[in-house]
Amino acid sequence: MDFKGFDRPGAPAAGDTRSVKVMIAGGFGTGKTTMVRSVSDIKPLTTEETLTQASAGVDHLIGVADKTQTTVSLDFGKISLNDTLMLYLFGTPGQERFWFLWNGLFKGALGAVVLVDTRRLASSFRAIEEMERQRVPFVIALNVFPDSRDHPVEEIRDALDVPPHTPVVAFDARDRAASRDVLVTLVRHLKDRSAAALEPR
């Protein structure tokens, strides 16, 4: 029998294991990889998508030589939520222009955390727009860098122009408990949205 030796007694059947994914977005250098690293159970890994395009206007004799490759990398981590449920966290590529190249990157995500460096708010505008466009529910997490000035959360909410119900929290991406709490904020937000969607109109 094919399965022989694969299932270990006492272990949950492999087919029962499920996964959920959460995207960690934000501008370049906002701490996405730092956050993935601080909460992940595994050493963060990198997976890649290679995009091959025929380059126009260049003449080559051999098929493979007239193509250019673009590599888009995702840093990711994993948290075992219980015996049969895995949470995968994916840090989006810093250059948002590559997001559309990775087909379905946000599809199937429970939601997203958009990281913001309060010293450079504008670097995360594009990420916020993209979450709204792709209808990915998100929370804003202000990554507090040592030389960040103290910014009132409401002031930043205004500057980022996010809806009033979207949580905005401040944290330190290097801190495991703080990063975990941001994920808790996201899941609570998702629960509120779900509950609201179920209410009769």
Add this chain to the structure above:
Amino acid sequence: MSAPRRPADPSGLERYYVLTGGRSGPGGSASTLDVATLVVSRAVPLPGMQHEHEEILRRCREPLSVAELGAHLHLPFNILAVLLSDLLQAGRVEARDPIPAHDAGRGADLALLEEVLSGLQRL
């Protein structure tokens, strides 16, 4: 019997071309693969099997995400998807997509969110 050998130049387009037989994208069930899709072996490697197929079967005795497989095998997502589609079609692996956020316009399942929340709170 000797294992299939890796191409002499183990990087770049030539390697991918050899691995996939020149196919550029998966068809059928594998075209919905997500980076967080879990893959689990349903068969043991066969003698003479392509090295990468064998490697996937070996690593997926425990469920492993497509992203983890890609990282361990040093293969980009689109190439891995082609290899997985071969194994899926042959019934040698099973794939389980991540539980999606939205189900026909409704929010995520509350019970699932509750499960995620208690898992996080135990960290």
